[in-house]
Each structure stands twice: as structure tokens, then as C-alpha cells.
Amino acid sequence: LKLCPELIVVSGSHHHYGRVSKQVMERLHDLTPLVEQISIDEAFLDITDLPGDVTRIARGLQTRIRDELDLPSSIGVASNKLVAKIANEVGKKGGRSGQPPFAITVVPAGDEAEFLASLPAEMLWGVGPKTSARLAGLGIHTIGDIARWPEGELVRLFGENGREMAMHARGQDRRPVVTEREIKSISQEITYARDTRDDASIEKTLRKLSAQVGRRLRNKDLAGTTVKLKIRWPDFTTLTRQVTLPHPTDNDLEITEAALKLLHKVRVPKQAVRLIGVGVSRLGPPVRQLELWEHGTEKARRLQAVMDELREKYGEAVIRKGK
DNA sequence: TCTGGGGTCCTAGGACCC
């Protein structure tokens, strides 16, 4: 762990970014390989070991993104990810409204707690609507208010999250910049434009979602052991049901069948549905050695591969399962 | 915000094993 990394958050807006995201990220990688992309238009850079003044580095990067890609960006610099991210938000907000952001906001090491103190509590990572409502009930409104509370009390009230909050409120954050992260789950879900109670169309949707999940697994060369069904009723209550398979799968039919079983466990026929989703987790490499006594499995896999290829070439509609 | 989609992490209880 670096003692005092200096980090940049680069951030634009979805409106401007999107397809050019990749080009931006390439510019970041030109600066340092220590890039952690956290969304389409945001990344952390660890520039601890770069020579030169941080403001100048930030300005140079911003200029390059503007000149070469014609994009606005804003940058926060601090000794850790939490403070850099918040610094960037603060800097962006301070700009003239209606103008694209070109802010560069630097929080010098040692000034973190003071910088955060007057900001609203919900600007902290991990403080969302629920937690900030509970905090308000305790008379806690700013990050400084959190910092003044005894850590033990916060832990008692909020569990591990309370410990994090106490640390973060003091401007402390030890999370390193992570350049590559393992993917943990793949899912697809859809909200119906109108609540649906038609059994056949719900099952059809489920098959489609399962197939999409399966395809994404295969594209990433992954297979998963747990299949999860997510379903939301018209009153917005949402529930999940999951099952662990005897072996990892990336096969559309296996995923579909597991999902259908789960569906029948929680839903009675004609019951109205708002949302339905399928996910696969506990991911790992697909096991696909050809075992003689598992002829069926290997056959299914090869059929699937051929279908993927044809779909890739000729589009979604080209293949239907025969009956 | 009468509420989209795809993720991550945490908690908690039960089953099971040693």
C-alpha cells in the first residue's frame, strides 16, 4: 500500500461521453497504468509516483482531453479515492451552471477532514437515502457531525458501515486503486411497460433473459453455479429466489430451466408481474472437458456454440428452436 | 420522483459438519 497516494477522478457527463469513453480511458492509460474505471465516464488514477506538480499533471490531462477529443472534464485530486471523488463533485458544482465543467480541485494531504467537515453527510460513500435519514434523526447533517460522534456509537448503530463512516468522515480511506476487478455476477432484467399476468409471455420473457445471460457468460468465457430469479409485483415488493446447481453452467437451457423452476415456486398462474430478471453468480471458468459418459453435455455445448456463431453472423431472428 | 438496469457488499438465519 502506498502511504499517501495522490489520485485523480476524471469525470465528464454521460451526455458528452458514451462512445468516446474508450478514447478517454486510453489517454488516462498514457499517463499511468494505475487506472481504475468506475463507470463509463469516471476513473481513479494513482499518480503517486508521477514526477511533477499534481495540478500541472491534472491540467495537462484535461487539456489533452479537450484538444484531442473535444470533451470537457473535471478532476479532483487528493490523497485517497474518497476525498478525490468528493473534491471533484464539489469542484464540478462550483462551476458556472450551464457551462461544461473544467474544474480541477486539489485537497492537499492533511486538509482532508477540514475539507469534508461542512459538506452534507450523504456525500460520503455508502450514505444513501436510508442512512442519511437515520443520521438526520440523530441530529447528524454534515460529514463533520459524523466525525464528532464516537466511533463506538456509530458501530453500535450502523454495524460495519458505521466503522467505515467514522473513518471516511475523518477523510481516511485506505482502499487502493484497483486496476482489474473480477466480475461476480451477470444478470438481465426487464420492467414491463404494463403489469403482465399472461403466463406464456412471462415464461417467454424469462427464456429470453436466460438466453441473454447465457450468451454474455459465454462471451466472457465464464460459467456460473447459482441461478437467481428476481421478480417484482405491481405493489413494488421485490423478491429473489436462487438455486445452486450441481455444476457451473453457461448453457441457455440450463439457466432457463432453473429460472422457470424458481418462477413456479413463487408465482401462481395469472399473478401480475411488474419486473422479472435472471442472474447467474459464483462465476468461474467453464468446465468443458469432453467426458465420454457425458456425451449429452458436450453435444449441448457444441450446439450452443454453433447457434451463437450463426446469431452473431445473421442476427437474432435467424434461429428458432424446432419443436 | 409511483420508481430503469446492472452491479457490489453486508447481514442474518438455517443446515450441516467436526
Add this chain to the structure above:
DNA sequence: TCTGGGGTCCTAGGACCC
């Protein structure tokens, strides 16, 4: 036979993030 502790796996739900 009974009690207890600890670890692991599994399931379900919830908060939060972009």
C-alpha cells in the same frame, strides 16, 4: 446422550453505487 462452539455453505433481503 447432551451441550456447545466454530466454520462453511446456502438462501433471502436490503442498502447502495453509477
